[in-house]
Amino acid sequence: MRTTPLLDVRDLVVRYGAVTAVDHVSFSLDAGETLAIEGPSGCGKSSTALAVLRLRRPDSGEVHFEGRELTGLTEPELRPLRPRMQPVFQDPYGSLNPRHRIRDAVAEPLRLQGLRPTAGQVAELLDRVGLAPSYGDRRPHELSGGQCQRAGIARALASHPRLLVLDEPVSALDPSVRAGILNLLADLRDELGLAYLFICHDRAVVRHFADRVIEMRDGRITSR
Template structure:
């Protein structure tokens, strides 16, 4: 089946005084219609830059973006406008992405007006109800809402055009822990009801587990592992993925106290001066001489359908 979205060799560099920062380094990804793909990693790994490129809020330096069989990499913003009905984004900070001078109704209606619809009021009311807000909130302003409610407004705005794919860029990381589960459950429920495809960006593997079918792990601008959810959580192949999973608290206090946590050495290297060989080797507990000189490709794992890891010495055993 032809994927809804394909990224081929996608690259983004930024010039700085110290040289060129390679924020995204030649990644390949596919998202099928109706699928939720998680994109996870530490802050600064390039996941949000990737998300903004695939909805064309940032232009890639190199590579190709294909949406529904059409190359959209070089399309002008004018030619992109009709495609934005099918391709939307939910931002991390709801208040930063909502204009405080506009009413909620005006904010949610903006994507419809950009598509040429003159009277979006009924659709706006429908979407506010859909995300758990009353239609009466349309005349209020963003500052009158809590963080969780403001994010619901952002979700309504993203869904009002009936998109096929939504990029959710850390949609709960700016919210109180008590509210995060509500928004995650809302997004999961909307996906089931509407048949949406998601690219769900997060730094917390515990969050994406409840929403995503497949998960891609990024480190220093590259994908280091991609697998179906159950395979990745049950038997992660890349040492970095194992370290991330070991940081997730266990609900059983006895198991939490007795398990061995993987502690990585140091901080992630600067993307303006990545180390030679495998970018993860300075922090890796399995690094060998080969890792310091030879960069491993993202390669399929033997006997593991749909799985790939960028590691010379991957593990396939169960993860305790």
């Protein structure tokens, strides 16, 4: 018997004025699975990711996460669910506050949950993504792009999520760095049982990294 998907998206529609960015998109994602959405720039991939995370309220459709429908929830109702689904964005520098040290950025999700993260917890998270604890004393501009993306992944892991929404996580990185980040994500998926919604325009990357791939063009799914 098929279990309930971790994420179930049904007839999702996202509009920006008269432009329909996401046009009745449906897909599901099981626990521990990697589903890639591949397509050219402007096809609606990132708008889909934002709607799944409820960082942008969709115009219609449903998003079910862990069996609960999200689109109709208020922000206070969403707050307990947000730690379970975390984003990793394309720009590793833009996703971190330039004024904050890396240790504070990594600890922020725990503080938002009313917890008091210890130095040991932060050091463990940095180590898990391949950064020495000393990197916690630095600010984003003192790290390379790959190191910043590792810090962003550590921050996403802090709240023990079940789902990571990876929006072009390697496209802003040098080719020599991309393989290291993809290998890290693969290792974390296997070690922690994470599910990934992997947004990417590079067909070769998604075919290698994902369990399943769906293609988007002009806001619609064109193949599965």
